[in-house]
Structures are given as structure tokens and as C-alpha cells.
Amino acid sequence: DAGITQSPRHKVTETGTPVTLRCHQTENHRYMYWYRQDPGHGLRLIHYSYGVKDTDKGEVSDGYSVSRSKTEDFLLTLESATSSQTSVYFCAINEGRGSQETQYFGPGTRLLVL
Amino acid sequence: DAKTTQPNSMESNEEEPVHLPCNHSTISGTDYIHWYRQLPSQGPEYVIHGLTSNVNNRMASLAIAEDRKSSTLILHRATLRDAAVYYCILASGSARQLTFGSGTQLTVLP
Numbered sequence: 001d002a003g004i005t006q007s008p009r010h011k012v013t014e015t016g017t018p019v020t021l022r023c024h025q026t027e028n029h030r031y032m033y034w035y036r037q038d039p040g041h042g043l044r045l046i047h048y049s050y051g052v053k054d055t056d057k058g059e060v061s062d063g064y065s066v067s068r069s070k071t072e073d074f075l076l077t078l079e080s081a082t083s084s085q086t087s088v089y090f091c092a093i094n095e096g097r098g099s100q101e102t103q104y105f106g107p108g109t110r111l112l113v114l
Numbered sequence: 115d116a117k118t119t120q121p122n123s124m125e126s127n128e129e130e131p132v133h134l135p136c137n138h139s140t141i142s143g144t145d146y147i148h149w150y151r152q153l154p155s156q157g158p159e160y161v162i163h164g165l166t167s168n169v170n171n172r173m174a175s176l177a178i179a180e181d182r183k184s185s186t187l188i189l190h191r192a193t194l195r196d197a198a199v200y201y202c203i204l205a206s207g208s209a210r211q212l213t214f215g216s217g218t219q220l221t222v223l224p
Contacts, residue, residue: 041216043158043214090157096209102209105157108157
């Protein structure tokens, strides 16, 4: 499972409150990703990181920020949660090199914004 | 990123082979064809990938058309645990910033 954990695994929060999701990896992978998945849809990239303090936006980054102050942790923050951010959030890392790189995904965090 | 087209759903009988098709007519020369699957309530997992030649691993085989505009994921003997959504994804060079479509929901009938 490439040593990826996500916390919390489930969270219920109220509209307007800040929420932080954590992705933790134990194998020193450089690239880390946050995706969201809504019912009946594939995953969409929110933000990604290519090293400590190096991050960039993905397809659906509005309303989200990220931080990576150490290699093993990639944090996703919803600054002011909205009901449209109710979703399942997956973290991923890249494993392998060059053309043999593949992504490994964490177990997901289910977030409900009321 | 180049797009892929997959059927929304397919059914298979247990212990029979399954051929999952994917069309990618706008594939570029550096795009690798990746397949991931997502079991219920889990994150996606890598299945297989290739560039031009057919590929085999312990999970599946990948057959790539000579013109690379289509490919087929082959599960040689479907089990109930293979029921999942299968995603065909093009990735240029390294597998970064993957773009997931809606995938194919595979149902395996006992």
C-alpha cells in the first residue's frame, strides 16, 4: 500500500468552518497528490506537490489550499467549507521512476459538509 | 491531456475472460496507456500500463492496437473480486497528474 495513510477517515462539519485533511507517507516519495471524487464520477485533481514547500494547482483547486512542510505530510485545507465540497478525498503518491512511475492511492477521507 | 472513451458498464460471468476496451484516437507518441481500477469504497489501484507492445503482469494483460488508437485490458479469468470501475488513462512519460474519466463499471456474475 506504499505506506499511505489519511486522517481523518470520516468527518462531518458545518458550512463555513475550516477543515484540514492529512496525508502521511512513510517512504520518502517526492510527488504527492490530492484528488476528490464525487458520486458516479472519476477522480479530479485538486493540488499536488513535487517536494517540500513545492506545490501547484490541479483542475479543481478553488476553495482549497495545501501545505507540505515535510516530505511525509501533505495537508489539504478547506478554508471555509461549503456543501459543494462534500466528497471523498484521496491522497496519492508516485512510485517508481520515469516511464515506470505509477500512482498509489490512500484509503480516502469521506467529508460531509452540512 | 488526450481523452479516452470507455463503455459505461460491462458484465462478465465468473471464471470467464473479460475484455475491457478503451479508445484513445488522439493519443500522442509519448503517451503511455495506464489502467487503474477502483473497488467499492476503496482508492484506485494500479493495474497495468504500456506504450506500444502488449504487456502482461500478475493481474492482467494489456493489448495495444498497432496504431495505438485503442487498447484492451484483459482479465483472463474474472472473479467476483474483480468487480470494480476500470479506468483507462493516458499519461505522457511519467504517471503524474492523471486525468480520470468515468471508467467502465465491471459487474461479475456468479
